Amino acid sequence: MTAPTPTKAAPAVPASRPAATAARQGGRDGRGDGGSDGRRPVLLAVQNLWKIYARHHRRIDVRDPEAVARAESQGAVVAVRDATLRVRRGEIFVVMGLSGSGKSTLVRCLLRLVEPTAGRILVDGEDVTAMDARQLTAFRRHKVAMVFQHYGLLPHRTVLENVAFGLRLRGEPRRVQLERARAALARVGLEKWADRHPAALSGGMRQRVGIARALARDADLLLMDEPFSGLDPLIRRELQDELLRLQAELHKTIVFITHDLQEALRLGDRLAIMRAGRIVQVGRPREIIQHPADDYVRRFVRDVREAAALAGGTLRAAALEPVGAEGGSGLVP
Ligand SMILES: Nc1ncnc2c1ncn2[C@@H]1O[C@H](COP(=O)(O)OP(=O)(O)O)[C@@H](O)[C@H]1O
Ligand SMILES: [Mg+2]
Numbered sequence: 001m002t003a004p005t006p007t008k009a010a011p012a013v014p015a016s017r018p019a020a021t022a023a024r025q026g027g028r029d030g031r032g033d034g035g036s037d038g039r040r041p042v043l044l045a046v047q048n049l050w051k052i053y054a055r056h057h058r059r060i061d062v063r064d065p066e067a068v069a070r071a072e073s074q075g076a077v078v079a080v081r082d083a084t085l086r087v088r089r090g091e092i093f094v095v096m097g098l099s100g101s102g103k104s105t106l107v108r109c110l111l112r113l114v115e116p117t118a119g120r121i122l123v124d125g126e127d128v129t130a131m132d133a134r135q136l137t138a139f140r141r142h143k144v145a146m147v148f149q150h151y152g153l154l155p156h157r158t159v160l161e162n163v164a165f166g167l168r169l170r171g172e173p174r175r176v177q178l179e180r181a182r183a184a185l186a187r188v189g190l191e192k193w194a195d196r197h198p199a200a201l202s203g204g205m206r207q208r209v210g211i212a213r214a215l216a217r218d219a220d221l222l223l224m225d226e227p228f229s230g231l232d233p234l235i236r237r238e239l240q241d242e243l244l245r246l247q248a249e250l251h252k253t254i255v256f257i258t259h260d261l262q263e264a265l266r267l268g269d270r271l272a273i274m275r276a277g278r279i280v281q282v283g284r285p286r287e288i289i290q291h292p293a294d295d296y297v298r299r300f301v302r303d304v305r306e307a308a309a310l311a312g313g314t315l316r317a318a319a320l321e322p323v324g325a326e327g328g329s330g331l332v333p
Pocket of ligand 1: 053077079097098099101102104106
């Protein structure tokens with residue numbers, strides 16, 4: 001349980017992330033929601049997505065506010081409320097919000113692990129909401145990979161088998177399974193642990209295995225639901241660095257969920273802030289810090305500013321640079 005984390009995997013990473021960002025296509029240019037990224041294709045589009053936890057939720061007419069209110073008064077929980085967002089290829093898109101704000105529901109809807117009540121989800125132009133069971137299985141096996149907070153490793157299989165598992169499910173030849181699994185483990189610095197079982201690994205290492213497992217599948221879209229939230233702060237930071245390093249090499253499209261604004265600012269090319277099921281603001285970190293859309297966001301930002309002041313004011317200095325005239329508030333229209 002107390003196996004040391006490999007030191008090799010902790011690269012020298014700057015306090016903010018200009019290096020990692022510059023390695024990415026174009027980096028930040030201080031522009032708004034579109035900016036230079038506007039030329040990159042949209043991989044994931046979520047359109048007016050709703051999820052109401054209730055029996056017969058599909059019968060609720062979400063366009064009728066009274067019908068929604070009535071359902072709520074009868075105990076239904078509106079976990080995602082009319083969410084619209086677009087994630088471009090190659091970006092880390094962070095969804096941030098307090099516990100209970102609907103983040104997990106939103107990300108699970110993307111795979112239909114939770115059935116949406118209304119709205120559309122398009123991945124690479126394919127309508128996930130319209131898929132039948134067979135198409136959905138193929139979609140889950142090939143197009144997306146998910147990393148969970150609680151790792152979800154199979155305890156009786158070796159680290160290597162865990163990483164290869166998704167490839168096995170989709171019927172890749174054994175040789176390909178093992179080759180890719182080994183390569184993915186090497187990427188996260190765990191090749192020496194291939195034949196061990198998850199129980200021999202620390203939390204941080206297990207989550208590296210979770211990441212390797214997702215990478216091995218070579219999916220377009222990576223969904224990460226609070227993957228680092230259970231880890232100690234130092235390990236957590238190490239894994240954030242690791243993710244940025246991997247992203248600079250691999251240019252995945254990542255939807256990263258967190259309740260921690262600092263983590264969000266550190267990792268996100270863009271952030272969506274959720275409150276009570278709604279997306280209340282979308283923007284680049286600097287836009288959100290400079291132009292919080294409402295008091296809810298302002299409170300989050302104030303905490304981060306105070307932490308930065310305590311830490312000597314170095315935290316994400318870049319995020320506090322002036323925004324150009326074209327910056328905009330990043331508010332969802
Ligand atoms: N299976 C469920 N049935 C009923 N309510 C649920 C279910 N899952 C989540 N919820 C409720 O939906 C809301 C959003 O939850 P969740 O998506 O887990 O938020 P987060 O991930 O931001 O903490 C919460 O009020 C939660 O209690
Ligand atoms: Mg959650």
